[in-house]
Structures are given as structure tokens and as C-alpha cells.
Amino acid sequence: MSLLTLRRNFFNVHVITTTKIYRENCLNEAKTEGKSELIPSIKFRHSCLLRNQRCIAAYLYDRLLRIRALRWEYGSVLPTTIRFHMCAEEMEWFNQYKKSLATYMRSIGGEEGLDITQDMKPPKSLYIEVRCLKDHGEFEIDDGTVILLKKNSQHFLPRWKCEQLIRQGVLEHVIS
Amino acid sequence: MFVTDIRKEFYDVVVNQRVALFVSPDIDALCACKVLQALFHCDQVQYTLVPVAGWQDLGTAFMEHKEQYQYFVLINCGANVDLLETLQPEEDSVFFICDTHRPVDVVNVYNDTQIKLLIKQDDDLGVPSYDDIFRDDEEDEEGDGDDSGNESDGSAEPSGKRRRYDEDALERRIERQRARREWEARRREILFDYEQYEFHGTSAALVMFELAWVMSKDTKDMLWWSVIGVTDQWVHDKIPHMKYVTDIATLQRHVSRHNHRNEDEENSLSIDCMRITFEYDLRLVLYQHWSLYESICNSCYTSCSFKLWSINGQKKLQEFLADMGLPLKQVRQKFNSMDMSIKENLREVIEESANKFSMKDIRVQTFAVNFGFKNRFLASDVVHAAAALLENVEKDEMPTDNFIKALDCLSRSNLERLHLGIDLAKKKLKAIQQTVASCICTNLILSQGPFLYCHLLEGTPDVKLFSKPLALTLLCKYLLKFSCVCVFCFIRSFFGRAFEKAAESTSSRTLHDHFDTSVIELKMEDRGKFLDALITLLS
Numbered sequence: 001m002s003l004l005t006l007r008r009n010f011f012n013v014h015v016i017t018t019t020k021i022y023r024e025n026c027l028n029e030a031k032t033e034g035k036s037e038l039i040p041s042i043k044f045r046h047s048c049l050l051r052n053q054r055c056i057a058a059y060l061y062d063r064l065l066r067i068r069a070l071r072w073e074y075g076s077v078l079p080t081t082i083r084f085h086m087c088a089e090e091m092e093w094f095n096q097y098k099k100s101l102a103t104y105m106r107s108i109g110g111e112e113g114l115d116i117t118q119d120m121k122p123p124k125s126l127y128i129e130v131r132c133l134k135d136h137g138e139f140e141i142d143d144g145t146v147i148l149l150k151k152n153s154q155h156f157l158p159r160w161k162c163e164q165l166i167r168q169g170v171l172e173h174v175i176s
Numbered sequence: 177m178f179v180t181d182i183r184k185e186f187y188d189v190v191v192n193q194r195v196a197l198f199v200s201p202d203i204d205a206l207c208a209c210k211v212l213q214a215l216f217h218c219d220q221v222q223y224t225l226v227p228v229a230g231w232q233d234l235g236t237a238f239m240e241h242k243e244q245y246q247y248f249v250l251i252n253c254g255a256n257v258d259l260l261e262t263l264q265p266e267e268d269s270v271f272f273i274c275d276t277h278r279p280v281d282v283v284n285v286y287n288d289t290q291i292k293l294l295i296k297q298d299d300d301l302g303v304p305s306y307d308d309i310f311r312d313d314e315e316d317e318e319g320d321g322d323d324s325g326n327e328s329d330g331s332a333e334p335s336g337k338r339r340r341y342d343e344d345a346l347e348r349r350i351e352r353q354r355a356r357r358e359w360e361a362r363r364r365e366i367l368f369d370y371e372q373y374e375f376h377g378t379s380a381a382l383v384m385f386e387l388a389w390v391m392s393k394d395t396k397d398m399l400w401w402s403v404i405g406v407t408d409q410w411v412h413d414k415i416p417h418m419k420y421v422t423d424i425a426t427l428q429r430h431v432s433r434h435n436h437r438n439e440d441e442e443n444s445l446s447i448d449c450m451r452i453t454f455e456y457d458l459r460l461v462l463y464q465h466w467s468l469y470e471s472i473c474n475s476c477y478t479s480c481s482f483k484l485w486s487i488n489g490q491k492k493l494q495e496f497l498a499d500m501g502l503p504l505k506q507v508r509q510k511f512n513s514m515d516m517s518i519k520e521n522l523r524e525v526i527e528e529s530a531n532k533f534s535m536k537d538i539r540v541q542t543f544a545v546n547f548g549f550k551n552r553f554l555a556s557d558v559v560h561a562a563a564a565l566l567e568n569v570e571k572d573e574m575p576t577d578n579f580i581k582a583l584d585c586l587s588r589s590n591l592e593r594l595h596l597g598i599d600l601a602k603k604k605l606k607a608i609q610q611t612v613a614s615c616i617c618t619n620l621i622l623s624q625g626p627f628l629y630c631h632l633l634e635g636t637p638d639v640k641l642f643s644k645p646l647a648l649t650l651l652c653k654y655l656l657k658f659s660c661v662c663v664f665c666f667i668r669s670f671f672g673r674a675f676e677k678a679a680e681s682t683s684s685r686t687l688h689d690h691f692d693t694s695v696i697e698l699k700m701e702d703r704g705k706f707l708d709a710l711i712t713l714l715s
Contacts, residue, residue, distance in 0.1 A: 127222065148241060152580050153224060155222075155223070
């Protein structure tokens with residue numbers, strides 16, 4: 001899911017055109033009082049304004065949906081390249097979304113809560129075979145044991161521990 | 177120590193632990209590794225697989241992993257050297273070694289705690305008995321102590337008696353020292369005889385497959401991998417033909433057991449399922465993926481029998497083809513596009529004609545695998561493809577990258593990789609053929625007394641290819657066959673020890689890094705004196 005920089009200048013232009021159109025409408029309205037010749041042009045300009053507003057709303061909403069998907073794909077910390085493309089308000093929205101998702105996850109599944117962002121597809125096995133694509137150094141798994149991830153070594157590890165690293169591109173799932 | 181019940185003493189021990197696997201770069205090791213991985217997946221044994229190309233790699237890998245792992249499995253490395261001395265592990269590290277290199281180092285055999293050898297004991301191992309090589313030094317010290325004790329006791333006695341005691345004590349000590357020297361001389365002789373020749377034992381893949389069979393967890397994939405492992409030993413001449421035939425017979429029993437299980441009149445297998453069949457097929461390398469003509473020209477057996485580098489040889493080949501009634505146009509086509517009428521009885525026709533040209537064993541027992549309509553591979557095809565991938569020098573990649581690629585090509589889901597391997601193997605075989613032809617034509621092979629010596633110059637095409645051990649071994653066997661030296665002698669090779677001694681005596685700078693001690697690296701400047709030392713040593 002790619003998120004490009006919010007097009008600020010586009011908004012500025014839009015705001016300017018909107019104000020222009022609106023002012024013209026007001027002028028025309030002031031001239032009317034009783035006459036109905038200018039009403040179609042007022043209506044026309046008004047519908048232009050409404051249409052522009054709809055486009056912008058759709059654009060912003062689509063961005064929000066993509067940002068929401070990022071939470072599910074990358075986890076709670078976004079890479080800097082993506083954060084660069086988001087505006088402050090969007091970051092604010094993202095944090096709010098994170099909080100409400102976390103609250104929800106804590107509330108289900110008993111005491112510790114349930115992390116529903118794991119295992120998006122039903123897992124076929126507890127352990128998977130992974131191959132190391134680059135030198136990553138030492139990696140600790142749940143029971144405290146440390147594994148050395150060196151390029152081209154293969155490991156058979158619990159699935160939930162590997163998912164993060166697979167997403168980051170350090171490990172590759174080997175299917176044979 | 178040798179493991180008697182491989183299931184109880186190896187598998188049941190590691191099944192609840194985390195294991196480090198160190199695998200050497202040869203096809204048999206790769207196949208054994210695949211079988212073991214499949215078993216580990218079945219039982220969810222967490223492991224880490226590290227490819228090791230030589231002794232240095234093994235040392236480094238061990239250093240890196242010794243903190244985290246207690247159990248180490250070494251495949252096709254580590255048996256022929258005193259492992260504890262080389263790696264200096266902690267007291268609690270345990271090594272399971274499944275290695276075909278022989279002779280097994282005596283320290284490895286007699287260590288009860290840390291070294292477990294996953295080796296079948298019906299291989300003719302000839303390990304010297306314990307008492308012949310190890311001896312408690314305490315016995316001698318006690319004896320001396322007794323004597324001195326007697327002496328001190330005797331000091332209270334009158335001097336006459338003391339003198340007698342001294343003489344007796346002295347005689348006993350001299351006797352003991354003489355016996356000890358004799359024992360040491362015999363020990364040196366026994367060890368020399370034992371370690372003189374190097375050879376290979378039963379395939380590691382076969383040992384692993386038998387472990388799977390004992391646990392009733394064997395599958396057709398594992399069986400196919402063990403077939404490839406045994407075939408690899410035969411292709412690279414690591415085992416004599418008789419042993420190959422015996423191992424094939426063992427595998428044939430497993431194959432018929434697997435085939436019998438599923439073939440039924442009501443439920444016959446779908447075409448896509450894997451089927452392994454026993455074949456008495458031609459010894460022509462990759463002939464079903466090439467043209468028959470190319471295959472005949474580039475197979476060691478036929479090329480040497482016809483002597484295809486000479487004009488006479490070429491003529492003989494034409495006669496051979498004519499004798500079989502095969503038109504040149506057909507024979508130069510891709511095998512799959514040849515006429516059905518020719519393909520039908522091809523094997524029998526070739527065998528008949530080959531007998532006339534004194535090629536008695538053009539056919540050999542082997543296995544083939546079928547899955548789907550298009551995919552049919554002989555075991556030797558897969559061996560050559562995997563070996564070509566393993567020693568691929570085309571792109572400058574790390575050896576571990578090649579290891580991973582070769583490991584992948586053994587799975588059925590990676591057919592493109594296997595086909596790539598087959599293409600690389602064709603190039604490699606052509607290169608070997610051309611190099612051999614040029615060596616013979618330009619008389620580059622010199623006889624240095626007890627052995628033959630051939631020096632490939634820097635500028636020779638494809639010389640990079642021969643910097644890898646497997647390709648080099650193939651080239652050497654090829655050259656040897658030409659010179660009609662008895663191939664059996666090469667299987668038990670004394671070159672490893674000879675190289676070591678020659679290097680020591682001339683203090684040449686050598687690198688004995690490869691697990692196969694017949695392959696070493698030597699600095700160019702030291703070449704002359706090294707060869708001289710080798711000649712004197714072996715004559």
C-alpha cells in the first residue's frame with residue numbers, strides 16, 4: 001500500500017478557487033433580488049463547489065483507509081519513509097486508531113488480551129523453516145535461547161517469532 | 177563411539193532439544209540433510225542449518241554456535257580427524273557425526289561421552305582394538321612406585337639383601353621399558369596401516385533414510401533423496417562398483433515396498449504423484465535431456481572407450497551409430513524429439529552394439545523418478561545438476577549461496593532450478609571433455625614415477641571451473657581412465673597422507689581445508705619442491 005505525500009498545493013489551489021467561485025455567487029445573489037436570470041449560474045457554481053468538496057473528501061478518506069491498513073501490515077511502529085509522507089493530522093489519526101485497536105485487543109481473549117494482527121492467514125504449522133537473507137546478528141526467542149542469524153543459514157523456528165522478521169525482509173519463508 | 181541403536185541413541189536424544197546442523201558441500205551430504213530436515217519438521221525439532229565448506233568454516237561455525245547449542249550434527253565432515261582436539265569444545269557438547277570419510281579417527285571411535293558416530297558397523301572399518309593403541313600410563317608408574325617402595329623397605333635390611341633387591345628392581349624396570357618400546361613400535365605400525373588409505377563408507381543419505389524407516393516415517397521423497405546420495409557416491413567414484421550394486425539392491429527393496437503400497441486396481445495413483453522405478457539404464461550422462469550424440473561425446477565412459485579426441489575415435493563413433501542403424505539427423509536431435517520407433521528399444525540396441533565395441537557395461541542399475549507427464553529424471557541426472565549448481569562459478573556468488581541453490585533443486589517444487597542445474601551440468605561436462613582432449617593432444621600429462629601429473633595453465637579456458645573439488649575430481653578420474661590405470665586403486669587413495677607428509681617435510685605453504693584430503697591448495701612457488709618430496713615419498 002503506497003502512500004504519497006499529501007498534496008498540499010493542490011489543496012491551496014482548491015481553496016482559492018472555491019473562495020473565488022463562492023464570492024462570485026454571493027455577488028450574483030446580491031444582484032438578483034427578485035430576478036431569476038442569474039439563478040442557474042449560481043446553482044452551477046454551487047454544484048461545482050460541492051463536486052470539488054466531494055473529490056477532496058474522497059481523496060482524504062482513501063488516504064485514511066491506507067493508513068489504517070499500514071497498522072495491520074507494519075505493526076505499531078511505521079518505518080520513517082512512510083511517516084515522511086504523512087501529515088501531522090494523519091499521524092494524530094493513526095495514533096488514535098492504534099490506541100483504540102489496542103484497547104479492543106486488550107478487552108478480548110481473557111486476561112492478557114489477544115493480538116489479532118498476528119496470523120492473518122490460518123497457520124498450517126507451529127514451526128516454519130526460514131532462511132536468513134542478510135546478516136542480522138543475534139536474535140532471542142521466547143524461552144531465552146539466542147539464535148545467530150547469519151546469511152544463508154536456515155532455521156526451524158516458531159512461526160510467531162519469525163513473522164516480524166519476514167516482513168522486514170531479514171528472513172525468507174522456505175516452502176519445500 | 178559407534179551408535180548401535182540410531183533411533184534411541186541419536187534421534188530420541190535430540191528430539192526435544194535444539195540442534196545445530198553442519199553440512200559439508202557434497203551431494204550426498206545435501207541429501208542426508210534433506211532427509212533429516214524432513215524428519216525434524218515432522219517432529220518439530222528446532223534446528224539451525226549452517227553450510228561448512230572446509231575445516232576453517234567448521235571451526236568458525238562452531239565458535240559462533242557453541243554458546244547456544246549443546247547438540248551438533250555433522251554431516252560428511254568430522255569423522256577422520258580428532259574432532260575434540262580440533263574444536264576444543266566444552267564438556268557438555270555432544271557431536272553426532274554421520275560421515276562417509278574413512279578411516280575414522282581412533283580418538284573419535286574410543287571417546288564414549290562426546291562423540292557419537294552414526295556409521296553402520298558392517299562397513300569394513302578395521303578399527304584397531306583399544307588395547308593396541310591406548311594404554312594406561314598409571315600401570316607403569318605404579319610398578320616403579322612399588323620398586324622404589326621395595327627399595328625404601330629394603331633399606332632397613334642388611335646391605336647384602338638390599339643389593340639383591342636393587343638388582344631385581346633394575347631388571348624389572350629394564351624389562352618393562354623394553355616391553356613398552358615394543359608396544360609403541362607396534363602401535364605406530366598399526367596406526368600407519370590403519371590411516372594409510374582413505375576411502376568412503378556407506379552413503380550418509382542412506383543412513384538417514386534407514387533411521388526414518390526404523391521410525392516408520394519414511395516417505396517417497398526421502399527414498400528418492402537416499403537414491404541420489406548413493407548415486408552421487410558412484411558418479412564421483414567414491415565407492416567401488418560392488419558396493420554400489422549392494423546399496424542399490426537395498427534401495428530396490430524399499431522402492432518395491434513403496435510402490436506396492438499404493439498400486440491397486442481400484443485406486444491407482446494419479447499421474448502427478450511421484451513414482452520411483454528401478455531401471456537398467458544407459459550410462460550416458462543426461463541423455464534424456466540432451467541429444468544422444470552429445471551425450472555419447474561427453475560421457476566419460478563412452479568418450480574414453482572410443483577415444484573421441486582422436487580422428488580414429490570419431491570414425492569409430494560413426495561406425496557405432498551406423499551399426500545401430502541410427503541416422504545422424506535423429507541422433508543429433510533433442511532426445512525427446514527423436515522418433516518413437518527409435519526410442520522404443522534404444523537401450524537394448526545400444527547394449528548390443530556396445531558389446532561389439534568392447535564396452536561391456538554400458539548399462540547400469542539405477543532409479544528414475546516420474547511425476548506429471550513431462551518430468552522424468554534419472555538419479556544421475558539429478559546428481560550432475562546439483563553438483564553443477566553447487567560448484568557454479570559463473571556468477572561470483574558466495575559458496576553458501578550455491579549451497580542453498582543446490583539444496584533447493586532437490587525439492588520437487590523447484591523444477592526450474594533443477595533444469596538450470598542440468599544446463600550448467602552440460603556446460604561443465606563439455607568443458608571437462610575439451611580440457612581432457614587438449615591435455616592429451618598437447619601431452620600435458622607427465623609421468624612422475626609413481627603418479628601422473630598434469631598442470632593446467634592459467635589461460636586455459638574454463639580453468640575456474642576446476643578450482644572446485646568435485647569438478648576437479650571428475651577431471652582427474654577422466655584423465656586416469658584414459659591412462660588405463662586401475663580405477664580401484666584410486667578409490668582407496670593414499671594421496672591425503674602423502675600430501676600432508678610432503679608439505680611438512682618441505683615446509684610448503686599448503687591449505688588442507690577441504691574435508692576430502694585428496695584435494696589441497698598449494699602456493700605456486702612451492703610447487704617444485706612439493707612435487708619432488710611427493711615423488712620421493714611415494715617411490
